[in-house]
Amino acid sequence: xxxxxxxxPVPDVNREMCPSRRILEHVTSxxxxxxxxxxxxxxxxxxxxxxxxxxxxxxxxxxxxxxxERDGFVDRDxxxxxxxxxxxSLTQLxxxxxxxxxxxxxWSERRVADVKAARVSYDDEKARAAASL
Amino acid sequence: xxxxxxxxPVPDVNREMCPSRRILEHVTSxxxxxxxxxxxxxxxxxxxxxxxxxxxxxxxxxxxxxxxERDGFVDRDxxxxxxxxxxxSLTQLxxxxxxxxxxxxxWSERRVADVKAARVSYDDEKARAAASL
DNA sequence: CCGAATCCAAAACGATACTG
DNA sequence: CAGTATCGTTTTGGATTCGG
Numbered sequence: 001x002x003x004x005x006x007x008x009p010v011p012d013v014n015r016e017m018c019p020s021r022r023i024l025e026h027v028t029s030x031x032x033x034x035x036x037x038x039x040x041x042x043x044x045x046x047x048x049x050x051x052x053x054x055x056x057x058x059x060x061x062x063x064x065x066x067x068x069e070r071d072g073f074v075d076r077d078x079x080x081x082x083x084x085x086x087x088x089s090l091t092q093l094x095x096x097x098x099x100x101x102x103x104x105x106x107w108s109e110r111r112v113a114d115v116k117a118a119r120v121s122y123d124d125e126k127a128r129a130a131a132s133l
Numbered sequence: 134x135x136x137x138x139x140x141x142p143v144p145d146v147n148r149e150m151c152p153s154r155r156i157l158e159h160v161t162s163x164x165x166x167x168x169x170x171x172x173x174x175x176x177x178x179x180x181x182x183x184x185x186x187x188x189x190x191x192x193x194x195x196x197x198x199x200x201x202e203r204d205g206f207v208d209r210d211x212x213x214x215x216x217x218x219x220x221x222s223l224t225q226l227x228x229x230x231x232x233x234x235x236x237x238x239x240w241s242e243r244r245v246a247d248v249k250a251a252r253v254s255y256d257d258e259k260a261r262a263a264a265s266l
Numbered sequence: 267c268c269g270a271a272t273c274c275a276a277a278a279c280g281a282t283a284c285t286g
Numbered sequence: 287c288a289g290t291a292t293c294g295t296t297t298t299g300g301a302t303t304c305g306g
Contacts (some may be wrong), residue, residue, distance in 0.1 A: 020241035021163075023248055028161040028237075030154075046268055057300050062269055072251025083267040093247055100240050104161075107233050108153040114226055115156055118205025179288055190280050195289060216287045
């Protein structure tokens with residue numbers, strides 16, 4: 001693997017992002033939310049999870065699962081068989097995380113109508129403001 | 134807490150780009166979280182908010198505020214004075230949103246230590262696996 | 267079947283300059 | 287003061303291909 005990338009213009013300045021922010025990003029990421037939600041019900045195999053979620057590429061699902069596993073939210077159980085079989089499930093910490101984000105997701109769902117109405121109102125007012133110029 | 138045994142109050146999270154997902158993205162976005170958290174305490178003017186949050190570009194702050202305003206979470210009060218003065222505050226819906234995400238943020242903070250430990254463990258195990266090849 | 271590696275297009279982001 | 291416009295960079299995500 002040719003890792004020799006001569007282009008190192010910036011000494012990668014310390015972008016000190018608070019740790020909790022990174023955790024938040026992981027659990028609320030596009031696929032992170034869906035993975036946690038699915039695993040809250042039961043454990044899944046890789047392809048099974050991919051089908052269940054739908055619309056996620058292998059790359060993104062693998063990446064998401066690895067991130068969540070590294071953070072200690074997901075347990076990866078690779079069985080030494082042919083063909084390979086890997087089961088994913090939530091750890092205790094992951095279950096807690098899943099419940100948190102699931103709560104937020106449910107709140108979002110409850111408020112969809114309010115938000116839609118607000119957007120109509122906003123766009124409307126904007127259109128009228130533009131028209132009166 | 135059992136989730137699987139109830140008639141699913143499930144958000145359409147399994148569908149591609151459902152409305153609730155977009156709401157979730159807005160309120161949990163990098164700057165969205167910080168804006169909501171700040172406004173939860175009191176109202177802010179634009180530059181004031183920018184300083185308070187720190188590290189956010191004008192462009193991103195403006196964009197974030199507009200998104201949150203359009204969704205009905207933030208109220209923008211532009212006073213017709215010279216020099217301009219614009220106050221941002223939370224609507225009732227926005228206060229609810231802010232409390233939700235703030236709860237999640239606080240949970241993340243509480244679990245930072247656990248996640249850090251999990252990462253060390255993960256990286257460690259990975260290193261040992263690589264070494265034993 | 268699980269997933270790593272590569273390529274590349276598109277979107278997000280930040281810095282800067284500029285306007286009312 | 288409160289933004290908008292523009293531009294270059296960084297990051298992201300999907301498609302594809304390859305390997306264990």
